[in-house]
Amino acid sequence: MSREQQVLDRIERARRRRPVVRDERITMAHGAGGKATRTLVEAVFVEAFGNPLLAPLGDGATLPAGAGDLAFTTDAFVVSPLFFPGGDIGDLAVNGTVNDLAMCGARPRYLSAGFILEEGFPVADLRRVTASMAAAASAAGVTIVTGDTKVVERGKADGCYVTTTGVGTVEHAFSAARPGDAVIVSGPIGEHGAAIMLARGDFGIEGDIASDTAPLHGLALALLEAVPGQVRALRDATRGGVATVLNELAGTAGLSITVEEDTLPVRPPVTGVCELLGLDPLYVACEGRFVAVVAGEHAERAVETLRGHALGAQAAVIGRVEEGNPGMVLLRTGFGGTRVVDVLVGDPLPRIC
Amino acid sequence: MSREQQVLDRIERARRRRPVVRDERITMAHGAGGKATRTLVEAVFVEAFGNPLLAPLGDGATLPAGAGDLAFTTDAFVVSPLFFPGGDIGDLAVNGTVNDLAMCGARPRYLSAGFILEEGFPVADLRRVTASMAAAASAAGVTIVTGDTKVVERGKADGCYVTTTGVGTVEHAFSAARPGDAVIVSGPIGEHGAAIMLARGDFGIEGDIASDTAPLHGLALALLEAVPGQVRALRDATRGGVATVLNELAGTAGLSITVEEDTLPVRPPVTGVCELLGLDPLYVACEGRFVAVVAGEHAERAVETLRGHALGAQAAVIGRVEEGNPGMVLLRTGFGGTRVVDVLVGDPLPRIC
Numbered sequence: 001m002s003r004e005q006q007v008l009d010r011i012e013r014a015r016r017r018r019p020v021v022r023d024e025r026i027t028m029a030h031g032a033g034g035k036a037t038r039t040l041v042e043a044v045f046v047e048a049f050g051n052p053l054l055a056p057l058g059d060g061a062t063l064p065a066g067a068g069d070l071a072f073t074t075d076a077f078v079v080s081p082l083f084f085p086g087g088d089i090g091d092l093a094v095n096g097t098v099n100d101l102a103m104c105g106a107r108p109r110y111l112s113a114g115f116i117l118e119e120g121f122p123v124a125d126l127r128r129v130t131a132s133m134a135a136a137a138s139a140a141g142v143t144i145v146t147g148d149t150k151v152v153e154r155g156k157a158d159g160c161y162v163t164t165t166g167v168g169t170v171e172h173a174f175s176a177a178r179p180g181d182a183v184i185v186s187g188p189i190g191e192h193g194a195a196i197m198l199a200r201g202d203f204g205i206e207g208d209i210a211s212d213t214a215p216l217h218g219l220a221l222a223l224l225e226a227v228p229g230q231v232r233a234l235r236d237a238t239r240g241g242v243a244t245v246l247n248e249l250a251g252t253a254g255l256s257i258t259v260e261e262d263t264l265p266v267r268p269p270v271t272g273v274c275e276l277l278g279l280d281p282l283y284v285a286c287e288g289r290f291v292a293v294v295a296g297e298h299a300e301r302a303v304e305t306l307r308g309h310a311l312g313a314q315a316a317v318i319g320r321v322e323e324g325n326p327g328m329v330l331l332r333t334g335f336g337g338t339r340v341v342d343v344l345v346g347d348p349l350p351r352i353c
Numbered sequence: 354m355s356r357e358q359q360v361l362d363r364i365e366r367a368r369r370r371r372p373v374v375r376d377e378r379i380t381m382a383h384g385a386g387g388k389a390t391r392t393l394v395e396a397v398f399v400e401a402f403g404n405p406l407l408a409p410l411g412d413g414a415t416l417p418a419g420a421g422d423l424a425f426t427t428d429a430f431v432v433s434p435l436f437f438p439g440g441d442i443g444d445l446a447v448n449g450t451v452n453d454l455a456m457c458g459a460r461p462r463y464l465s466a467g468f469i470l471e472e473g474f475p476v477a478d479l480r481r482v483t484a485s486m487a488a489a490a491s492a493a494g495v496t497i498v499t500g501d502t503k504v505v506e507r508g509k510a511d512g513c514y515v516t517t518t519g520v521g522t523v524e525h526a527f528s529a530a531r532p533g534d535a536v537i538v539s540g541p542i543g544e545h546g547a548a549i550m551l552a553r554g555d556f557g558i559e560g561d562i563a564s565d566t567a568p569l570h571g572l573a574l575a576l577l578e579a580v581p582g583q584v585r586a587l588r589d590a591t592r593g594g595v596a597t598v599l600n601e602l603a604g605t606a607g608l609s610i611t612v613e614e615d616t617l618p619v620r621p622p623v624t625g626v627c628e629l630l631g632l633d634p635l636y637v638a639c640e641g642r643f644v645a646v647v648a649g650e651h652a653e654r655a656v657e658t659l660r661g662h663a664l665g666a667q668a669a670v671i672g673r674v675e676e677g678n679p680g681m682v683l684l685r686t687g688f689g690g691t692r693v694v695d696v697l698v699g700d701p702l703p704r705i706c
Contacts, residue, residue, distance in 0.1 A: 027700070028700040028703045029698075029699050029700040031431075031592075031700065031703070032592060032593065032700035032701075032702070033591065033593035033697060034636075034698055034699070035695070035696045035697060036698070038696065058456070059426055059452075059454075059456040059457060059588065060424045060425055060426025060427075060456070060457045060459075060519070061424070061425050061426070062423070062457060063422060063423040063424075064422060068418050069416060069417060069418050070415070070416040070423075071414070071415055071416075072414050072416050072465060072520060073413025073414070073499055074466070074499055074500060074501050075501045076468065076469050076501050076502070076516060077503070078384075078469055078503045099412075100412035100413045101412075101413060103411070103412040103413070104411065104412060104415060106413075110425060112425060112426070112427035112518050113427070114427045114516040116429050116431055116469070116514055145425060146426055148427050149429070150430070150706075152431050152511070152704065153703075153704075155508070156509055156511060157510070163427070163518075165427055165465050166413070167425060167520065235412065239385060239386025239387075239390070240387045244386060244387055342388075343387050343388045344385055344386060344388060345382075345387055346385070346387070347382040347389075348385075350381045350384070350506075
C-alpha cells in the first residue's frame with residue numbers, strides 16, 4: 001500500500017467514526033468553521049437537537065410548505081448567571097421564543113439557535129445548555145432546525161450567549177381593545193427577575209424563589225380557543241415587567257388601563273425580595289406569564305380557562321381598559337389612592353434574560 | 354389644573370414627540386426593556402429599517418402567507434474590527450444571511466436581527482451599522498421585520514455582535530452530484546479573510562485588499578435559471594474557505610473532487626498576504642463567493658452566465674467531481690503533484706465573521 005493510500009485510508013476511517021469532542025473547553029478553533037467546528041456541531045448540537053431537518057447541516061434548513069401567515073420572532077439571551085434556580089440560558093431562550101410566537105397567536109414550529117461562546121467555556125456546560133434547550137423544545141413541540149456557532153476570546157461573552165429565532169403558524173387574530181375590557185395576568189409576577197437577582201448573590205440575601213420560565217403556547221392557545229374572537233392582545237411580561245407591557249398595550253389601544261393593586265398576584269418571597277431591593281414587582285420580569293386583554297363579559301370564562309391549566313393556576317383579572325387618558329396606566333392602591341404607572345426607566349435589574 | 358393632571362399632560366406630550374436618543378453611548382438601560390430600549394429601537398432601528406411589518410414592534414412579525422417550502426437560516430457575527438475595507442459587521446451580517454438563503458435555492462425575503470451591544474458602544478457607530486444593514490437589505494430585496502437588543506457590561510461583546518436570521522422562499526431544487534460534474538467558483542477567493550487580517554493591523558503589513566462581502570442571491574438565481582436542473586449544489590465559501598466547502602461537498606456526495614491549482618482565481622495582493630502569513634488561500638474566507646457543482650456538459654454555459662454578472666466576472670471551473678476516494682478533495686499542483694486538501698484544522702484566522 002502506497003504512503004498516499006495509507007494517508008487516505010486513515011482519513012477515511014476518521015471520517016466514519018462518530019465524532020467526539022475531546023476538548024474539555026471551547027477553543028477558538030471551535031468557531032473557525034473547520035474540523036473542530038464540525039466536530040462540536042455533530043457531537044454536541046446534533047446530538048442534543050437531532051432531527052431530520054437539522055441533519056443535513058447545510059447553510060440553512062428547508063421548512064415544509066404550509067398554508068397561512070407565519071409569525072417570526074428573535075431574541076438574544078445574555079442572562080447572568082447562565083444557570084439559576086428554575087432554569088438556565090438554554091430553556092430560557094427556547095421558552096422566550098416559543099412565548100413570543102404564542103403571543104402572536106401562533107403555534108410555535110421551528111427554531112434556530114445562534115451561539116456565541118467564550119474561549120474556555122466548559123464543553124460540559126455547553127452540553128447542559130443544549131440538553132436544556134432540547135428538553136424545552138420537546139416540551140413546546142418545536143424543532144431546532146438550524147444554527148450557528150462563533151467563538152470569541154477569553155473574557156468576552158460570559159461563557160455563552162444564545163440568540164433564538166422562531167417561526168410559527170398564525171392560528172388566531174386579535175381584535176382591538178375597547179373600554180370595559182378586562183386585563184388579566186396568567187400567574188404570579190416578578191419571579192424570574194427576583195430569582196436571577198438572588199442567584200447572582202450580589203445582595204447577600206437568600207430566598208426560595210425559582211424562575212417561572214415556561215412555554216406559554218399551550219396556555220395561550222387554550223385561552224384563544226375558549227373565548228374565540230374575544231382576546232384583544234397577549235403579551236408576555238418579560239424585561240420591564242407587567243408595568244411596561246401595560247403601557248405598551250394602553251399606548252397601542254389609545255385608551256387607559258386602571259390596575260387594582262390588591263388584585264396583583266405576587267408571591268410573598270417575591271414581595272419580600274422586592275422590598276429589600278427597593279423594587280416594584282410590577283417592573284420585575286416574568287418569563288412564564290402573560291398579560292391578556294379580554295372582552296369584559298368573557299373575563300370570567302377566560303380566567304377559569306387559565307386556572308384549569310397548571311401554568312395559569314393563579315390567573316387573575318388585575319384591571320380594566322378605560323376611556324380617557326390615552327396611553328396611560330393608572331394604579332389604584334390598597335389605600336384608595338391612584339398613581340401613574342410609567343414604563344420602566346433605567347435598569348435596576350441588568351442581564352436578567 | 355390639578356398637579357396630577359399636569360403630570361399626565363407632561364407624559365402625554367412626551368409620548369407624542371418623535372423619539373430621540375440623547376445618549377452618545379449605549380447604557381445598560383438601553384437593554385432593560387423600558388423607556389430607553391423603546392427610544393433606541395424607535396430612534397435607531399425603526400429609523401434605519403422602517404417598514405410596515407416591523408412598525409407594530411410586537412413580540413414578533415407576521416409574514417404574509419405564501420406557497421411552497423421556506424428556507425430558514427441563522428448566523429452570529431462577531432467580526433473584529435467592526436468596520437473594515439469593503440464593509441462592516443452590518444452588511445456582512447445581512448449579506449451572510451442572504452447568501453445562506455440563496456445557497457438553499459431560495460429567494461431571500463425576511464430577516465430578523467438580534468443585537469448584543471456593549472455598554473459604552475457609541476450610538477453613532479450603531480447608526481453606521483444599522484445604516485449599512487438597511488442598505489444591504491435594500492440591495493438584496495429583503496425586509497428586516499423583527500429584532501431584539503440586549504446590552505452587556507463594558508468589556509464584553511467588543512462593541513456589537515449581530516445575529517441575523519433569514520426566511521426565504523425555495524424556488525430551486527438541487528440534483529445529486531455525479532462523476533464528471535464541474536466545480537466552479539464564482540470569483541477570486543480569500544479576499545474577506547485577508548482584508549480582515551490586514552484591517553486588524555496585527556502583522557504590521559499593509560495591502561490593497563477589500564472584503565468581497567456581497568449579496569449572492571442574484572448571481573445564484575441567474576445560474577439556477579441559466580442551467581435549470583443542472584446545478585448539484587451551491588455553497589458560499591465563508592469560514593474555512595473553499596477547501597472546507599469542497600470537503601463538505603465531497604463528503605455529502607460520497608465522491609471525490611480534484612482541483613487544478615492553476616485554475617484557482619486568487620488576486621495577487623491576496624497571494625502576497627497569504628505568503629507573508631503562511632496561509633493557503635484555499636482556507637481563507639470569502640463573503641461574496643460561492644462554489645457551484647454543475648453537470649459537466651453545462652459548465653461552460655454556467656461560467657458564461659456567472660461572468661455576465663458583476664459579482665461573477667472572474668468565475669472559473671476549478672475542478673471536477675470524480676469517482677473513488679469518497680469524501681476526499683485532491684489538489685493537482687502546478688508542478689504535476691497531487692496532495693490531499695483536508696478541512697481547516699485549528700484557527701489561523703479568528704473572528705473574521
